Amino acid sequence: MKVLLSLLVFCASLAWAGPVPPSPFEKSAQQALPSSQEIGAYLAVLDELSPRARLVELGKSAGGRPIEALLMSNSDDFLTGFAPQQGKPTVMLLGSQHGNEPSSAEAIQLLARQLVMGEHHELLDKLNLVLVAMANPDGRDLSSRYNATMDNTNIDYVALNAGETRLLVDALHTFQPDVVYDAHESGIWKRILTKEQGYLTDVDAQFDMGNNPNIDGELRTYTEQYLLPALLERVSTAGLPAVRYRGEITDIKQSVARGGLGITNLRNYAAMQGRISILVENRLDNKQGSYDSPRNIVERVRKQLLSMEQMLRLIADEADRVTRLSRQARQRWRSAADDGQILWMGVGFEVNKHEPVVSLPLVRMEDGKRKMHSFSNHDAIAAEEPVKLAAAYGITREQARMADWLRRHHITFEVLEAPRRVTIERLVIERLAVQPKARPGVREKLQAVVRTSPQSAELKAGDLLVPTDQPMGPLAALMLDPRSANSLYQESEWNWLAEGEFPVFPVITP
Known part of the structure; x- marks a missing residue:
């Protein structure tokens, strides 16, 4: 049936000499933005019209709206089993993570329609596409930056509080994209x-x-x-x-x-x-x-x-x-370090010594004229506090809650069934430096000054061991280590930073 419909669409396109069918935005004479329900219905039509398309529901938003991905590919293996192909990148495009930035959702629909009509055929010869027109359908319908429960999903990729963010993290692991394209408006x-x-x-x-x-x-x-x-x-x-x-x-x-x-x-x-x-x-x-x-x-x-x-x-x-x-x-x-196993716990921006000042254009409101302005240029990236990637991380606090968080990130871990003697890097927070303003480039609110020392320790039954020899290992280390400017403990609901021995630590010899 899909093959027959595809042939009918092709014949119709020859007769109309234009796009078929038009998107809801085009049907409105490009004057009104369609609802998330209208967009979803249109994507379902494209799915039915083309054997190169498959609509997959990723889950529901906080407000109960579907979040969907339209797969576009010449490969049946990718459409049915999401299988990666040799030399053929999978590209995931995300539209409207902020619902009040709607143009990307419309552009993705137009791109999908063009592909269904046989335009850009060379792209599907070389790429598999995962098109998420509405990453935040609640925000779309509410004309809001946030979802229905006022979560800013765009900055939630460590805590994973919002269901929408968790669905997109799941999609990364389901489709294994080589390229992720996140479209916004400013x-x-x-x-x-x-x-x-x-x-x-x-x-x-x-x-x-x-x-x-x-x-x-x-x-x-x-x-x-x-x-x-x-x-x-x-x-x-x-x-x-x-x-x-x-x-x-x-x-x-x-x-x-x-x-x-x-x-x-x-x-x-x-x-x-x-x-x-x-x-x-x-x-x-x-x-x-x-x-x-x-x-x-x-x-x-x-x-x-x-x-x-x-x-x-x-x-x-x-x-x-x-x-x-x-x-x-x-x-x-x-x-990028010489031995290839160094993580930088402290990151931020600093003055670019080679180009300390840049001139950028602004437009004057009173007459609409363009004028150049000079700005101090802080685009040099500072990498501080190098730490060699440990073999694993041990977790001895709120293990059940931590286990749930690790699963959401698709991070592999072990729940110890019996006590185990290991060699650890003991982390003792000597003081916390409150940042009057988050470090430029990251959301670091508290900077932990940490003293380290190797020692033997016994993990108890029920404690967690997170190996770093896994695809998510370096990312897990950055989120688990209290010295990291990107750590989980910078999030308000994980306020674990306090002076004294820290309950999560590198394990040198598991």
């Missing part, structure tokens, strides 16, 4: 910059990739030195000025850096697992502007679609290298 109107200082930001597309210094060394070098510059060039050449992400400019007097270094965001969380991870922030136009469509939504969707298409073409051209580096990193993580 408003040009800022409270201080615009309302008090009279300027709007001036950027059409800005991109960043996983930048935490603990990402696999070879993968990070490739994305930083080749893939990101190549993507900026392609998008710019296609007519959309693209720049490296400079973060949110909210005040003329601030410094600028890059996208955050923390693993609470999807970009670094996915990259720490050995995946090429790309962030795009396209322009979210001012509400008070005069446009041909509401808040310039037609143009915003066009920019998102162009950005996605250029990214996919680049990944298709780089298919062999992308799959080799990504799958190699997932099989065996190697840091």
